[in-house]
Structure formats: C-alpha cells, structure tokens
Amino acid sequence: MRTCLNAVWNITAKCNYVCPYCINEAYKRTYGTFVLPEAKIWAAAWNRIEEELVIDITGGEPFLWDGLIEFIYLLSEDKRVAISTNESLDFLEFVQKVPPQKCINITMSYHPSAYVDLNYFIGKVLMLKNRGFNVNVNYEAYPEQMWIIPELLEKTSKYDISINIDTYLQNTQTPYYSFNESELEFLKHNITDLRNIFLKEKNEYHL
Numbered sequence: 644m645r646t647c648l649n650a651v652w653n654i655t656a657k658c659n660y661v662c663p664y665c666i667n668e669a670y671k672r673t674y675g676t677f678v679l680p681e682a683k684i685w686a687a688a689w690n691r692i693e694e695e696l697v698i699d700i701t702g703g704e705p706f707l708w709d710g711l712i713e714f715i716y717l718l719s720e721d722k723r724v725a726i727s728t729n730e731s732l733d734f735l736e737f738v739q740k741v742p743p744q745k746c747i748n749i750t751m752s753y754h755p756s757a758y759v760d761l762n763y764f765i766g767k768v769l770m771l772k773n774r775g776f777n778v779n780v781n782y783e784a785y786p787e788q789m790w791i792i793p794e795l796l797e798k799t800s801k802y803d804i805s806i807n808i809d810t811y812l813q814n815t816q817t818p819y820y821s822f823n824e825s826e827l828e829f830l831k832h833n834i835t836d837l838r839n840i841f842l843k844e845k846n847e848y849h850l
C-alpha cells in the first residue's frame with residue numbers, strides 16, 4: 644500500500660483583510676515584509692519528498708503569493724494541494740490553469756467584517772464548484788456576525804454547498820467577549836465544529 648503524506652504549509656501571515664478575530668494578528672507584524680521565494684524553488688523542494696503528498700496551503704491569504712499557480716503547475720504528478728482562502732482575489736486564472744484533480748479541496752472563508760457581498764461570495768464558490776472543484780465554506784461565529792448564521796445556512800443549503808461554522812477562538816490578540824445565555828443557546832444549535840467540545844473540556848470557553 645502506498646503512503647500518502649499530508650503537510651500543512653502556512654505560506655504567509657500576510658492578508659488583505661483585517662478581521663477582528665484573526666489569530667494571525669501577532670504574526671502579521673513579523674511577516675509584514677516577508678517575500679516568498681520563487682515558485683520553482685519551492686516546487687523543487689516539495690518534489691524532493693519521495694512519497695505521495697497533499698500540501699495543505701494556508702495563511703494569511705495564500706493567493707497574495709503571485710507564484711501560487713505556477714507552484715501548483717510545477718509540482719510532480721504525485722503531489723497535490725488543498726487551499727484555504729478568503730476568496731477575495733481573482734479566481735478566473737486559477738480555474739483555467741489548475742485542474743481540479745490537482746487541488747483536492749478549497750476552503751473558502753466568508754468574512755462580513757471585510758464588507759464582502761454574500762451573493763458575490765457564493766457566486767465565486769459556485770464557479771469553482773461547477774468547474775469540478777471540491778469546495779467548502781468556513782465561517783467564524785464572531786459575536787458581531789453570528790446572528791446571520793441561519794441566513795448563511797439557508798443560502799449554502801440552497802446551492803448544495805457544505806459549510807462549517809467555527810467557534811470564535813479568543814486569544815491575547817483578539818477581543819475578549821463573554822457570551823450571554825441567549826447567545827450561548829444560539830451557538831449550541833449553530834456551531835458545527837468540534838473545537839467547542841475540546842474547549843469545554845479545557846474550561847476555556849463557555850459553551
């Protein structure tokens with residue numbers, strides 16, 4: 644049986660959004676001027692791994708790297724990627740140059756805090772989906788945007804788009820928020836990730 648490795652590659656903490664709940668805030672200052680090397684250098688490095696490999700590319704915003712498409716193109720046949728993105732940048736070139744079988748999954752995060760139009764966001768998800776990409780949506784149950792979760796669920800369900808609703812993970816870089824009873828009740832029925840269970844056990848979250 645062949646072994647397929649999985650690696651998570653956080654290529655940059657840089658992002659074109661400034662979400663209040665961003666856990667990368669601390670790193671953004673450090674990596675603000677960091678320049679990624681050429682795509683061919685990175686591709687050659689990953690291609691040295693002999694096993695079959697899926698590289699889970701995340702950030703920050705991976706599409707800020709102008710070498711991303713070339714990097715995927717230069718990967719050897721037994722290397723594939725998965726990408727997490729805020730979906731803000733132009734995907735026209737991507738869908739025309741990257742075959743869906745080379746990119747096993749795209750996680751698209753919806754961020755109303757960046758004043759993104761929901762219809763346009765869904766439109767991009769559908770473009771990728773209809774080009775054969777496996778796409779899912781991710782959403783953060785931040786206090787200022789959690790109450791629109793039902794609308795989001797309705798919309799994604801209408802177009803058969805899978806969605807994950809994340810717990811708002813607080814850390815020293817993000818605003819502290821104490822959820823009240825009605826908010827906690829709402830979250831109990833709308834959070835779909837498993838981190839709330841873990842955090843409850845750790846006593847670090849109120850759910």
Ligand code: SF4
Pocket residue numbers: 658659660661662664665666667702703704729752754
């Ligand atoms: S889109 Fe993601 S990486 Fe960018 S600021 Fe928002 S949470 Fe952070």
